Amino acid sequence: MGxxxxxxxIGCALIGAGASAVGVFSFLRKQALVGDAVAHxxxxxxxxxxxxxxxKDIWFLFPGAFVAGWLGLLSIDLISKNSKxxxxxxxxxxxxxxxxxxxxxxxxxQQSNYGNQSGLEAFLFGKAAAMLPADxxxxxxxxxxxxxxxxxxxxxxxxxSFDPDFAKAIGLPVKLIQFILSSLTVLAVASGIxxxxxxxxAALIITPAAAARFFTGRLSHMIILAMVIGIISSLIGVYxxxxxxxxxxxxxxxxxxxxIAIMAFVFAPRKGMLQRSRKRKTHQVKIRRENLLKLFYxxxxxxxxxxxxxxQLLRSRRFRxxxxxxxxxxxxxxxxxxxxxxxxxxxEKGRSEATRVVRLHRLWxxxxxxxxxxxxDHVHHDAEAIEHIITPELERELLKDLGYPELDPHHSEIxxxxxxxx
Amino acid sequence: MNxxxxxxxxxLVAVSCGLLGVYLILRKMAMxxxxxxxxxxxxxxxxxxxxxxxxxxxxxxxxxxxxxxxxFMIEVFSKKARIQSDAxxxxxxxxxxxxxxxxxxxxxxxxxxxxxxxxxxxxxxxPFDTLYIGSTDLGPAPVWLQxxxxxxVLILLRVGxxxxxxxxxxxxxxxxLGIKTDTWHYVLMGAVSFTVxxxxxxxxxxxxxxxxxxxxxxxxxxxxxxxxxxAYTVLFGILSAIGGFYLATxxxxxISGAMAVAAGILFVLVFAAKKVFMRQQKKTTANAFDGKLxxxxxxxxx
Amino acid sequence: MIAFEAHxxxxxxxxxxxxxxxxxxxxxxxxxxxxxxxxxxxxTLLKAAMGILEADSGYVKVFEKNPDKVRERLGYVPQxxxxxxxxxxxxxxxxxxxxxxxxxLFGRLSKTDKEIAVDSLKRVGMYDYRNRQISELSGGQQQRxxxxxxxxxxxDVYLMDEPFVGIDAASEESILNILQEMRSSGKTVIxxxxxxxxxxxxxxxxxxxxxxxxxxxxxxxxLTEENLxxxxxxxxxxxxxxxxxxxxxxxxxxEKDMKE
Numbered sequence: 001m002g003x004x005x006x007x008x009x010i011g012c013a014l015i016g017a018g019a020s021a022v023g024v025f026s027f028l029r030k031q032a033l034v035g036d037a038v039a040h041x042x043x044x045x046x047x048x049x050x051x052x053x054x055x056k057d058i059w060f061l062f063p064g065a066f067v068a069g070w071l072g073l074l075s076i077d078l079i080s081k082n083s084k085x086x087x088x089x090x091x092x093x094x095x096x097x098x099x100x101x102x103x104x105x106x107x108x109x110q111q112s113n114y115g116n117q118s119g120l121e122a123f124l125f126g127k128a129a130a131m132l133p134a135d136x137x138x139x140x141x142x143x144x145x146x147x148x149x150x151x152x153x154x155x156x157x158x159x160x161s162f163d164p165d166f167a168k169a170i171g172l173p174v175k176l177i178q179f180i181l182s183s184l185t186v187l188a189v190a191s192g193i194x195x196x197x198x199x200x201x202a203a204l205i206i207t208p209a210a211a212a213r214f215f216t217g218r219l220s221h222m223i224i225l226a227m228v229i230g231i232i233s234s235l236i237g238v239y240x241x242x243x244x245x246x247x248x249x250x251x252x253x254x255x256x257x258x259x260i261a262i263m264a265f266v267f268a269p270r271k272g273m274l275q276r277s278r279k280r281k282t283h284q285v286k287i288r289r290e291n292l293l294k295l296f297y298x299x300x301x302x303x304x305x306x307x308x309x310x311x312q313l314l315r316s317r318r319f320r321x322x323x324x325x326x327x328x329x330x331x332x333x334x335x336x337x338x339x340x341x342x343x344x345x346x347x348e349k350g351r352s353e354a355t356r357v358v359r360l361h362r363l364w365x366x367x368x369x370x371x372x373x374x375x376x377d378h379v380h381h382d383a384e385a386i387e388h389i390i391t392p393e394l395e396r397e398l399l400k401d402l403g404y405p406e407l408d409p410h411h412s413e414i415x416x417x418x419x420x421x422x
Numbered sequence: 423m424n425x426x427x428x429x430x431x432x433x434l435v436a437v438s439c440g441l442l443g444v445y446l447i448l449r450k451m452a453m454x455x456x457x458x459x460x461x462x463x464x465x466x467x468x469x470x471x472x473x474x475x476x477x478x479x480x481x482x483x484x485x486x487x488x489x490x491x492x493x494f495m496i497e498v499f500s501k502k503a504r505i506q507s508d509a510x511x512x513x514x515x516x517x518x519x520x521x522x523x524x525x526x527x528x529x530x531x532x533x534x535x536x537x538x539x540x541x542x543x544x545x546x547x548x549p550f551d552t553l554y555i556g557s558t559d560l561g562p563a564p565v566w567l568q569x570x571x572x573x574x575v576l577i578l579l580r581v582g583x584x585x586x587x588x589x590x591x592x593x594x595x596x597x598x599l600g601i602k603t604d605t606w607h608y609v610l611m612g613a614v615s616f617t618v619x620x621x622x623x624x625x626x627x628x629x630x631x632x633x634x635x636x637x638x639x640x641x642x643x644x645x646x647x648x649x650x651x652x653a654y655t656v657l658f659g660i661l662s663a664i665g666g667f668y669l670a671t672x673x674x675x676x677i678s679g680a681m682a683v684a685a686g687i688l689f690v691l692v693f694a695a696k697k698v699f700m701r702q703q704k705k706t707t708a709n710a711f712d713g714k715l716x717x718x719x720x721x722x723x724x
Numbered sequence: 725m726i727a728f729e730a731h732x733x734x735x736x737x738x739x740x741x742x743x744x745x746x747x748x749x750x751x752x753x754x755x756x757x758x759x760x761x762x763x764x765x766x767x768t769l770l771k772a773a774m775g776i777l778e779a780d781s782g783y784v785k786v787f788e789k790n791p792d793k794v795r796e797r798l799g800y801v802p803q804x805x806x807x808x809x810x811x812x813x814x815x816x817x818x819x820x821x822x823x824x825x826x827x828x829l830f831g832r833l834s835k836t837d838k839e840i841a842v843d844s845l846k847r848v849g850m851y852d853y854r855n856r857q858i859s860e861l862s863g864g865q866q867q868r869x870x871x872x873x874x875x876x877x878x879x880d881v882y883l884m885d886e887p888f889v890g891i892d893a894a895s896e897e898s899i900l901n902i903l904q905e906m907r908s909s910g911k912t913v914i915x916x917x918x919x920x921x922x923x924x925x926x927x928x929x930x931x932x933x934x935x936x937x938x939x940x941x942x943x944x945x946x947l948t949e950e951n952l953x954x955x956x957x958x959x960x961x962x963x964x965x966x967x968x969x970x971x972x973x974x975x976x977x978x979e980k981d982m983k984e
Contacts, residue, residue, distance in 0.1 A: 601824075
């Protein structure tokens with residue numbers, strides 16, 4: 001392989017980069033599946049170009065692909081704007097019918113005597129290893145042109161992608177921007193016909209953008225991240241498929257892409273599923289701990305004693321399994337509770353924390369009662385949940401809003417108000 | 423005789439896919455149908471590897487479950503991972519289809535499939551896959567299977583007519599009546615998965631979508647009621663099968679591909695005819711009223 | 725008798741509470757309007773009442789029973805734009821849907837069903853259009869078909885979502901007449917209404933909503949300057965901040981959400 005292989009890798013990397021970058025815009029406009037239709041629509045263009053020129057040279061096939069792709073786009077538009085057929089159906093129609101035309105042409109060519117027609121099937125699933133230096137040059141040129149175009153028109157594309165109505169309102173040439181975006185899509189998709197093939201090209205448009213979205217909301221970052229993902233997947237995919245002669249490239253690139261994407265969905269900071277479930281668990285733990293502290297506080301209020309045994313605690317509130325033990329141990333470790341023989345009680349630190357939660361509970365009850373017209377006997381449940389989420393900042397707002405109240409709707413004292421600075 | 427079996431197989435596929443496709447497009451789920459037909463591929467390949475045969479019922483059932491799995495996966499992506507719906511669909515099916523193609527390539531020795539067949543099937547082979555009971559030749563097995571499936575689909579659509587109708591038109595109102603819209607959704611998706619898997623041999627993964635979508639879409643253009651839409655779908659499906667077969671014979675090419683192209687041609691014809699017809703209508707009514715017409719919401723007001 | 729009751733109803737949409745602790749009772753035979761600014765949870769209230777959305781806490785009762793047990797007494801008219809009017813169906817097809825029921829989706833519809841549908845169409849003045857495809861109707865006509873469908877349900881309590889939006893004067897008058905006819909025969913109609921000004925005219929009772937209940941009762945008592953200022957004076961600041969926090973921190977806001 002040697003030198004040619006390196007060249008192939010560079011070419012595929014660039015293809016991955018270009019398609020992923022364009023894909024971000026499709027993703028934002030929720031037109032990801034249009035990219036899929038365009039990709040499938042390329043096939044008849046490729047085969048027809050071959051039939052007319054007798055050449056398998058990519059410099060002839062690519063324009064054919066480009067024209068067919070544009071026709072596909074126009075057809076989707078035409079169908080959905082001129083009939084009651086909905087956009088998703090129009091996309092599916094164009095996808096399948098154009099592709100079917102391509103298959104008919106392809107099979108005809110295969111069964112006839114066109115000469116050097118073998119190898120056209122490579123455009124179905126991609127065969128990077130079959131790329132000649134001349135081919136790679138074309139794709140490199142196309143993708144560089146693509147990226148340049150994005151850079152040049154970036155501001156307009158950005159505005160239009162996030163808020164098309166606003167863009168129209170301030171007088172941007174919306175039709176031109178749409179034309180540019182469409183051309184970019186067709187170019188990007190067409191550039192992948194040899195490396196990835198038409199069937200799976202859509203993945204390079206959709207998946208990197210979706211994965212990148214999980215890490216950032218800023219357009220420039222999203223594009224760069226998508227490009228990185230696209231490049232890595234293309235490189236690894238090409239490499240793996242080169243290890244076995246019969247393996248097409250496209251599926252392997254998509255495999256790597258999908259795995260990266262799924263890892264992003266699970267592990268991404270903030271938006272990843274793992275993080276979100278961890279956040280939820282943290283909150284649940286926090287809620288349980290604060291509730292236990294509150295229990296001690298209210299027992300103290302009622303019974304005037306500081307220390308309680310485990311059975312006494314179990315009698316006052318339902319706990320599941322070993323929940324109580326675990327909580328008690330945790331709170332002991334944190335210095336919020338203290339132990340005397342087999343009894344537990346609040347420390348100073350614990351009491352001030354419990355006071356805080358009780359205060360928030362009663363403040364929120366008052367807020368519900370006074371600002372939201374909710375009856376006093378309905379506010380407890382709500383406050384049970386919300387007391388744990390009120391931040392110190394919000395607490396200050398509540399206090400101001402309610403005027404530093406001293407009594408809650410049940411006429412219990414709201415602890416800690418008396419000594420507060422106004 | 424072989425010709426007859428092929429056309430019959432094509433018609434059966436077109437009709438069973440098309441009838442289910444009526445509800446797919448009414449529910450704006452055409453691309454989910456596309457996703458399912460791609461995503462069943464790994465299931466089919468695994469089924470072949472396990473059963474070493476093309477038409478074992480249980481292995482096909484397993485593959486069809488893959489189709490249902492697809493809908494679940496799409497939901498997990500869109501609801502749990504909170505990804506937008508078009509991306510959820512795209513990511514799911516490209517991934518599953520890629521797995522399928524890799525499996526096909528890897529096991530191409532053991533399995534009677536190749537990469538392209540996967541795309542457009544091998545309907546020409548159908549007449550030779552004969553079903554024997556004892557020593558009686560009953561005709562091709564796939565045709566029998568398709569026929570049985572079609573009957574099942576017809577029964578499902580007949581019995582569930584009102585349920586599918588109301589859950590397609592107005593899911594909120596249906597829920598209000600206490601109808602379990604989710605169940606109807608999964609039943610439909612299950613039927614689509616099963617039909618797609620069954621049709622795989624004949625028309626492959628991508629062309630089956632053509633049958634799911636194009637004849638019903640053509641019918642949609644000219645139907646006032648769902649019942650009519652279904653009747654037209656049957657008509658257009660059969661016409662596509664017949665027309666496609668002769669197109670492929672005349673211009674040496676993939677039969678299933680040609681059938682899909684025929685469906686497309688029918689679509690274009692009906693589309694164009696409707697445009698012309700509507701333009702004529704506007705002209706004549708304008709003439710009748712001397713151009714004094716009043717429209718509200720784009721609809722003529724009496 | 726109390727036709728409809730909401731008790732401590734809290735409902736979230738997209739992980740954020742949109743309705744907070746809603747409490748009210750509606751006696752039978754009243755025309756009730758649910759009024760409030762945009763995003764105040766009006767449609768959510770209807771959907772939670774119909775069981776289309778699940779409440780985080782609290783409940784709704786229809787004639788003092790769980791709505792699931794008395795579905796036949798609940799009629800529903802969703803927002804007109806929630807449906808695709810290109811759907812291939814005739815006016816009669818849609819109206820007949822009011823005769824479908826959870827347990828009666830299979831088997832034949834009887835002659836009585838057809839008669840009820842015909843009667844409903846006549847009451848809304850759409851009988852002549854019965855074979856028209858619904859895409860050929862104007863907005864007002866479509867709305868009347870929706871109402872005919874709910875009339876065919878032969879319910880006692882009707883929940884309607886903004887039936888007066890974007891319709892012509894003739895349809896508006898026709899719908900008002902039907903509503904008054906329904907009220908005279910003892911039906912209860914609770915509707916989300918988009919326009920404060922006509923509310924005073926149309927309704928007996930008003931529910932003023934802005935995420936929380938501002939007021940509920942006879943219109944003269946509810947539509948006071950103070951109440952209106954409270955309802956339309958913008959969202960409660962602290963409340964919105966809490967709602968945002970709940971969403972951003974993926975907060976479980978009810979004990980029931982907390983699993984092991």
